[in-house]
Amino acid sequence: MKLIIAAVALATSSLALAHNCPNEMKAIDAKLMTSPxxxxxxxxxxxxxxxxxxxxxKEGKHDDSMKALGSAKKILGI
Incomplete structure (x- = not known):
């Protein structure tokens, strides 16, 4: 039972990250619009x-996407 719960939690967290990429891109775009x-x-x-x-x-490499977007946000100070 614990294994099933762990598998569901892992799958859910991966999906959450996958769907967060567009939000991260929007945050970067919004900051770029302010001419930092x-x-x-x-x-x-x-x-x-x-x-x-x-x-x-777009390639489904969401961990890589979040890493790149996180680095961009860090440079932008967000």
């Missing part, structure tokens, strides 16, 4: 990470 004060290098990196996050999400 970043160096050109940081802005380029944020845009690259944002694009990578969307690509990974």
């Amino acid at each position: 004060k970043l160096s050109p290098a940081d802005m380029s990196k944020v845009k690259e990470l944002r694009a990578d996050g969307e690509k990974f999400h």
